[in-house]
Amino acid sequence: MTKMNTRKKRIRNVLMKTAIILIALVITFIYDSMKKDRLDEATGQKGEDAISALGDISKSAPVVHKEKEDEKAEEETEAKESTEVEEDIEIKDIADLKAGEEDIPEADDKFKQASASIADSYREHGEDAVLKAVDVLSETEVAQGGYPITEPDFSNLHPINFRGLRQVYTYFRIRESMPEVVINKLHGAAVIMTGAVMPVYRIPEDGAFHAFWLSNPAIVLAGCVFCSPPTLADIVYVYKDAGEVPFVVDREKLFKQVVLVRVIGRLFFGPEKRGDQTFLFSIQSSDIKVLN
DSSP states (O other): OHHHHHHHHHHHHHHHHHHHHHHHHHHHHHHHHSOOHHHHHHTTOSSOOTTGGGOOGGGSOBOOOOOOHHHHHHHHHHHHHHHHHHHTSOOOOGGGSSTTOSOOOOOOHHHHHHHHHHHHHHHHHOTTOOOOOOOOOOHHHHTOOOOOOOOOOTTSOEEEOHHHHHHHHHHHHHHSSOBHHHHHHHTTOEEEEEEEEEOSSOOOTTOEESEEEEEOGGGGGGSOTTTSOOOTTSEEEEEOOTTSOOEEOOHHHHHHSOOEEEEEEEEEEEEEEETTEEEEEEEEEEEEEEOO
């Protein structure tokens, strides 16, 4: 009986693993098949992407998880030193940067549809609604982290878009670890990325945020973002450290339309957890600009 139970458990684990792989592949195929060229143009997601430029991520070796406490302490020290260096760097005006020089175009039918979806979502769930990812991570996935940190170069920003993050997400859900080629190049690197603002926590009355989701604008086209939460591939945790000047946006505007922003900062890979929120990608922001 014990052997039979062990065999059933092994089969069940294999089936669960296979299901995760199939779901990840299906999600990737669906998103890549969506006809959203105009939306990609408007959000600056077309063209070069630093992750895609690294080559075939599927052939990369998984990052080995570091378990030694002294190595973790050393990495935390390096991160702190890198942050101190970053504070001394003067960020150039966004208009002078190589990535995303063009201003956001006028809203077309897709953006009108997305804004209507956002307005409907808040009307249905209330202004205190917050966004959470639908993903449930395995113990092996949760244990990842402690990656080597790259020194940021804010004079040469890496452009990032959601298609690139989706490649990393698919790799992560299949192998339960990050691709080495991406981590070695981009963990801690200075990046520029465009997306929509969605609440991580209750929206404050003054519209001042220290953290928000930089989300893929395409997810609101699928309907209510609170009824059908996105995967970890479609949200990036953008934050400012305590004591820094918060990001401020018109609170009412968030309830009525898709608010697009362009973020400059340091990209980090997880998974990480803040409160009851789990995320796979985060950006420690140094500059945020509203585009519409």
